[in-house]
Amino acid sequence: MIDIASLEVEKIDRGLGGLVEDCVLVRHATGDRRVAGVFAVPGEDAPAVRRAAALCEEAATGGELSLFEPDDDLMIFHxxxxxxxxxxxxxxxxxxxxxxxxxxxxxxxxxxxxxxxxxxxxxxxxxxxxxxxxxxxxxxxxxxxxxxxxxxxxxxxxxxxxxxxxxxxxxxxxxxxxxxxxxxxxxxxxxxxxxxxxxxxxxxxxxxxxxxxxxxxxxxxxxxxxxxxxxxxxxxxxxxxxxxxxxxxxxxxxxxxxxxxxxxxxxxxxxxxxxxxxxxxxxxxxxxxxxxxxxxxxxxxxxxxxxxxxxxxxxxRGPVGPDPAAPPWRRPLSTRRALAAAIRAELGGELAAELADLPVERFRFGTALPRDARGEIDTAALIALLTEEAADGTAEGGPLPEIEKKLAAIWRGILKVDDVSASDDFFALGGTSLKSVRMVLEVHEAFGEDVLPPDQLFEGSRFDEIAAIIRGNMR
Incomplete structure (x- = not known):
């Protein structure tokens, strides 16, 4: 779990061109001072991510739809x-x-x-x-x-x-x-x-x-x-x-x-x-x-x-025939992950190396950074946003509790991966519908019947989300 008290905010003042209008890092104040998250307002070079930031806030009020990036160049609400x-x-x-x-x-x-x-x-x-x-x-x-x-x-x-x-x-x-x-x-x-x-x-x-x-x-x-x-x-x-x-x-x-x-x-x-x-x-x-x-x-x-x-x-009303050629549709900087990669590349040097292993989920893009009554960046609000997902007790970068240990072993066996982190997504790691069936069966064998009902599996596919479902149903 992230220790809220150990975090501090660092504003990025160096030029990022048109990639972002505003950007800050949240990093650990002690130890290796590693970066825990990045908050940024997309700039004019990333109009799709700017629109996504506003629409995600709007979609969240309905609760039915969320944004997904199935590819480096495509976002879609689903x-x-x-x-x-x-x-x-x-x-x-x-x-x-x-x-x-x-x-x-x-x-x-x-x-x-x-x-x-x-x-x-x-x-x-x-x-x-x-x-x-x-x-x-x-x-x-x-x-x-x-x-x-x-x-x-x-x-x-x-x-x-x-x-x-x-x-x-x-x-x-x-x-x-x-x-x-x-x-x-x-x-x-x-x-x-x-x-x-x-x-x-x-x-x-x-x-x-x-x-x-x-x-x-x-x-x-x-x-x-x-x-x-x-x-x-x-x-x-x-x-x-x-x-x-x-x-x-x-x-x-x-x-x-x-x-x-x-x-x-x-x-x-x-x-x-x-x-x-x-x-x-x-x-x-x-x-x-x-x-x-x-x-x-x-x-x-x-x-x-x-x-x-x-x-x-x-x-x-003309000739047709076998031709699978696809029209060009890709655009630069059209996803959050593409913008995150561009920010890393633009920063360069030691900071880019620090951000190299930061999951894209830790890059938060919004319409504005939270500010206090004086117009200054609201450090407490940023840290609170970053640590919301840690409130259920799942781990990120630290020792795994028992539920997470067993679930990680199941994922490694089914998905043939060497390691699993809290922010990893089952389908992004190669999961399919049939593999999700196998996961449910193995979870039930490891933790007991009905701890991961199929209907709840569709509520979230990240490792920490599934662990939270299992933990909630075991109480």
Missing amino acids: RNRREADFIFREVFRDNEYLRNGVRLPDRPTVVDVGANIGGAAVLFGKAAPGARIFAVEPVPHLCRAVELNARLHDIDVVVIPCAVGDAPRRTQITYYPKNTAMSGLLADAADRDVLKTYLAGQEEAGSDAGLDAMVAELLAGESIECAVQTLGQALDGHAIDRIDLLKIDVEKAEWQVLRGIGDELWRRIDQVVMEVHDIDGRVAASVALLEGKGFTVFVDRNQDLLATDMHGLYAR
Whole structure:
């Protein structure tokens, strides 16, 4: 645990260019005087991190969403970490949408049906600056995530809160809070088999019972009432002359979306990329419908989903064909970890060496440093912020209590790492859904049944967070 009394604040006066406007170190006043944390206000060279600092404060009031960096060049607000990681892999790393001839022109108009948390919208906005994006999503929590992610990345996104189908009506949508990407109008028992097949394909499966338990937890659903409109009705009033790209990902309801598009709207659509579940010949029917509207269509498969019924359709009023090339979307200094690395490099010398091993979580970026009534930096407030996470009794840089010792051994065995610290994240160290199943089983064997219920596992994935859950349930 951090000794609050042993900390002092040191202001960094040397120039950091446009990286930060204000920066202080919190370090130990005795002993090796190592740095315990860095507080900084992002500068003009890191506009995304500046926006993130403000939006994190706003998102914290709702408690539903948090910010995650799945890559050195991407931040995204999400409902749960595991799924945000999946969205990064599918949308950005594997480039599921802008491939096989589908490209965005300058300043395009894009309609994203089934926007989820806005991952695809962020890609479209980054790949084509100036894009105008209409994100259609029926789940209120996910609409909020789309809004925050659009503001985070300074992208022009209009959120349209409804479902899309072949006729207007009121209905119930099944929402899976822990697996939002599979939520939909036609969610059913078959979702369990699809998810289990996907998870089992990610690594060598361990306990089948454990996998079943994880699938059951991920697909614990709730019903949400929503309005269904045809695509034309959903877009009515937005003065859209042309749709450069229509993206559809609506979990088995894609056929209804296609059937609800009128001929006049079809004439305004230039490209379509969509996920199709091949139920009752839907892939062939969708290809025939699109070809009948004047598109050339290419059918592709995600290699991770070959054992499922899911296919990708890429349609253009022009040539299409196999081409996985991804558009450029990366920007410098677009994450907190990238800014932290830049600060280390800019400081140089002994101070950079001191900060080399400081976890990125110990770099705190905010809209302003706390100040007292005289306008001076409030040292006590900074130290209090840094030590909040130590209040539950977990360790950082010191001897581990018994719970942490056993948990660290479990992590080392599952994740094949040499060492574990309080701020390490299970998924950042290579954890997957199946590995989390193994962790739960081994934790129960080490500490007793129900000390780490699967639903609580989704509340936090850092070592200290999981240790705190175990400690709380053992009391």
